[in-house]
Amino acid sequence: MVEKSVEKSLLSSREISVSSKTKTLDESSTHSDQNYIPEDLIEMILARVPVKSVFRFKLTCKDWMNLFTQQRFIYKQLKVSQxxxxxxxxxxxxxxxxxxxxxxxxxxxxxxxIGSISHCDGLVVFSASSYEPSTKTLSRKLAIWSCSEGVCAWIPRTGLSFYDFYTLGRDSKKSYRVLRFTHGRHDQGDFEPEAELYDLQSHHWRSVEIEDDWVTLGNGNFGVVSIETRSYWVAATEEGKYFVQSFDFGEECFRAIDLPKSIALQQARERDDEKTVALSPMGDQKLCILYQLADTTEIWITQVGDVVNWEKYMVLTRHPLIPKNPSFLIMQKRITLFCEEVTDNGTLAKIKLRQIAQASFEETEIAQYRYDRSTRSCLYAESLVPVP
Structure with a gap:
């Protein structure tokens, strides 16, 4: 109902705005038109309506069709949409x-x-298993997909490994690229690390430098977050020390980021099965890390960029353990978690939404199904960014 009301109001404002443009100079100079709505105000409203409504509005008039395809408006909508x-x-x-x-x-x-999923600006890169009847073997293939628009484009590439990791990002000019890296192609007898970029405009792959002194945590549940021109994920050194690994799509290089000191000290003393570490975007320019040990959860945030200064955002206690590899959102001192719990006998999975605040804990079971394989999840922002 709310969406239909907004749509009706916007269509009416479009008629008012167009009719006001037809007035002569004399008419506009003698009195003000109370029905006139400035174009920048209409644009500001349009940037805040649901993306699926914007796709319908494209057919309203040529002005709106042109507006919705402009890069300036596309990224304005992405920034202001909540x-x-x-x-x-x-x-x-x-x-x-x-x-x-x-x-x-x-x-x-x-x-x-589907073997992996990574999100950036409303676009998703995912890998999928492909069966080759002629050789009776499984292989990997990649795709770029817009959930908002429902458009999918497969990336031409053969010889992908089941041990590859993928993330999607862009440079400052809004040129999107896929990063593929691996610590060893064990299924093909090659144990040398390698990394390469696929440019979605030129449709070419090229190698980038990678050092073999760290490993990625999560395996198939690779939890990666892309903000601005960088992607971030949790990694570990050969000695088992956690840190945040990042990749800069502008500079085309990897960069390690230390965890907050208190987290680094705690995690060094505890086993991996006794803690949860996960990342999430906060707004459009901040990265936050969730660290849970026993019944205490810490949230730390930092502005993305060359200088990283972690600030403790909140500490929560006395709530159930958070499952491994959750997807989560933080707004107004409240954690919203999308997670999955598998029953003790391993046959049933329960999908749950948890909302955790300082003085409250709510858990809602969304669905349950017969469990037979690992699943993946990610936080997604609806957008107008087209599949390149």
Whole structure:
């Protein structure tokens, strides 16, 4: 109902604005038109409506069609929009959990099992298993997908390894690239680390330098976050010390970021199965890290960029353990977690939404299904960014 009301109001404002443009100079100079709505105000309103409504508005008039395809408006909408979803990959299907309607529904089935998923600016890169009947073998393939627009483009590439990691990012000129890296192609007898970039405009791959002195945590549940021109994920040194690894798509280089000192000291003394470490974007220019040990959870934030200064944002105690590799969102001193719990006998999975604040804890079971494989999830921002 709210969306239809907004749509009706915007269509009316478009008629008012167009009619006001037809007035003569004499008419506009003799009196002000109370029905006139400035174009910048209309644009500001349009940037805040749901993306699916914007796609419908493209057919309203040529002015709006042109506006919605301008890079300036596309990234303005991405910046001001507060609408966030959780995407959940189960086998070959992608499911969406809407935080506003609390609806959990399947939105796409790609027919082949999805192995990883990474999000940037409303675009998603994912890998999928592809069976080759001629050789009777499984191989990997990559795709770029817009959940908002429903458009998918497969990336031409053969010989991908099941041990590869992928993340999507862009440089300062809004040129999108896929980073592929691996610490060893064990399925092909090659144990040398390698990394390469795929440019979505030139459609070419090229190698980049990578050092073999760290490993990625999470394996198939690779939890990566892309903010501005960098991607971030949790990694560990050969000695087992956690840190945040990043990749700069502008400089095309890896960069290690130390954890806050208190976290670094705690994690060095505890086993991996006794703690949870996860990353999430906060707004459009901040990175936050969630660290849970026993019943205490710390949230730290930092502005993204060359200088990293971690600040403790909040500390929560006395709530249940957070499962490994959660996707989460932080707003107004409140953690919203999308997580999955598998029953003790390993046959049933329960998808849950947890909302944790200083003095409250709420848990809602969204769905349950027969569990037969690991799943992946990520926080997703609806946007107008087209598939390159």
């Amino acid at each position: 609408r966030r979803l959780f995407l959940h990959v189960r086998g070959s299907g992608v499911w969406k959990f809407d935080l506003e309607t609390l609806q959990y529904s399947r939105i796409q089935d790609f027919g082949e099992e």
